[in-house]
Amino acid sequence: MRAIQFSEYGPPSVVHVAELAAPHAGPGEIRVTVRASGISPGEIRIRSGEMRDVVPLTFPYRTGFDAAGVVDEVGDGVTGVNIGDEVFGMTDSAARGANADFAVLAAWAPKPAAWSWEEAGGAAGSAETATRVLDRLAVGAGHTVLVQGAAGGVGTVAVQLAVARGATVIGTASERNHDFLRSLGAVPTTYGTGLVERIRVLAPDGVDAVFDCAGGALPDLVAIAGDTARVVTIADVTAAAHGVHMSHGVPADDTGNGTAMGASADPLALHGLAIAVTLADEGRLRVPVAAAFPLTEAVAAHELSESRHARGKIVLVS
Structure with a gap:
């Protein structure tokens, strides 16, 4: 396979x-x-070497941790899913490898009928990450x-999940994306x-x-929050210097307490997939797709992600 x-x-x-x-x-x-799989800004930073002290790698490194497709194998002990079902989900955090013709998923949920394959392919990682951080921040009504x-990609989903929790959300973006953010709530x-x-x-209150889904502004973000404990970043590797938690996920049953994925790892919020399905079925969650590239154009997909000008998720399609 490719x-x-x-x-x-x-x-x-x-x-x-x-x-x-x-x-x-x-x-x-x-x-x-696999019908579609996501490109993650976090993985872009991993590839560049920016995260080498946080997420150690063994080469060659296979990319991609969220995907959507049609089930063609079911492992021992798995119930509630059958060959031929349409699902979206995530690979094992350490294994990755979703950007491929076939992917093994460690967590999954039924693909919402309202989502295209491209939307579903980039949904799981954003839903899990957004849920994990919103949970850590205890965001509520x-x-x-x-x-x-x-x-x-994560920001658009985080906005919608926070709105669904009853929160008022302020979102930063370039002015050309302001109407888009309003449409998300x-x-x-x-x-x-x-x-x-x-x-x-x-x-004013x-x-x-x-x-923080962008990085580069932690002093201002801490000043806004008034407490470092009320700021979580997924994008700024200088977080520790500012007393801020940088979150990335590790399976909840990891016996090494996340050490293989770095000291800042948090248990994966896999319940976020089920929440995403419910909200999608209610018409309250969409997954904006900035661009979809064939597998053979992965370099172009990484270039677009690295440009930081993509509105929504970037995906690869098989």
């Missing part, structure tokens, strides 16, 4: 299509014929939440110089939580 991988840190050009033996579903797993970088503002003052105008 699979995307890289064998050294570097620019987008280090990723390539490899011909590999297809994986098989082990106990508690399923395999899917009546809270005001700032989502920094709200127009990206957020109050938009621009990022950059003057952010603290703009937020004080929009939220203060902000209860800050979810």
Whole structure:
């Protein structure tokens, strides 16, 4: 089968299509014929080497951790899913490998009928990440939440999940994306110089939580929140220097307490997949897709993600 991988840190050009033996579903797993799979900004940072001290790699490294497709193998002990079912889900955190013709999923949910394959292919990682961080920040009804970088793949989902919890959401993005953020339920503002003052105008009673999906503005975000414990980033590797938690996921049953994935790892919020299905079926959650590329154009997909100008999720289609 075809699979995307890289064998050294570097620019987008280090990723390539490899011909590999297809994986098989082990106990508690399923395999899917992949229709679409996601490109993650976090994985872009992993590929560049920016995250080498947080997420250690063994080369070659196969990319992709969320995918959607048709079940074609069911592992021992798996119930409630059959060959031929349409699902979306996530690979094992350490194994990855979703950017391929076949992927083994460790967690999954039924594909909502309202979603295209492209939407479903990029949904699981964003839903899990957004749920994990919103849970850590204890976001609920009546809270005001700032989502920094709200127009990206995780940000767009985080906005909608926070709105569904009953929170008021302020989202930062370039001005061209402000109407888009309004359509998701957020109050938009621009990022950059003057952010603290703009937020004080929009939220005169203060902000209860800050979810940083972009990086590069932690001093301002801490000032806005008033407490480092009320800020969580998924994008800024300088987090520890500012006393801020940087979240990335590790399975809840990891016996090493997340050490293999770095000290800042949090248990995966896999319940976020079921929440996403419910909201999608109710017409309250969509997964904006910035672009879809064939597997053979993975380099172009990484280039677009690295540009930081994509509105929504970038996916690869098989």
